[in-house]
Amino acid sequence: MLRIESILGNISQAAMAERVHHISHHGQVDFVTIANDDLDRHRLVVRTDAGAEVAIALPRDQKLVDGAVLLAECNRAIVVRAGEQRWLRLSPRSAEDALELGYHAGNLHWRVRFSGNDLLVAQNGPPEHYTDRIAPMMAAGRVSIVEGRK
Helix, strand or coil: CEEECCCCEECCCHHHHHHHHHHHHHCEEEEEEECHHHCCCCEEEEECCCCCEEEEECCCCCCCCCCEEEEECCCEEEEEEECCCEEEEEEECCHHHHHHHHHHHHHCCCCEEEECCEEEEEECCCCHHHHHHHHHHHHCCCEEECCCCC
């Protein structure tokens, strides 16, 4: 089992992108897909797309992200691919409801995006972890979940 104890860089960095590109011509670039829920973990065991088992044990000041380069040897590289982020789309009924929903999202430290009048919340667990926090607003019809759209 391969043990990784630090992140070397990210393929978005020019020097690292060039290094990984060179390795792709002279060896193998392997990928490990990590679910978004697991990106904050510092210790985990995963398998690469080619089947290699990798034990990741990172220091607290490093974080797994899409494009993180875990290994870059002369003939082999391993790069992180983040799994698809799940989004919960919440639609407030009015501007006042949107303001209160935004207050709760900020107070609860949710990662969000905006799409028109809707608030998209990055899910790192079941939807109930989020909807339970705004249950009174949902029960009153002030906020609803919009299904089937990102």
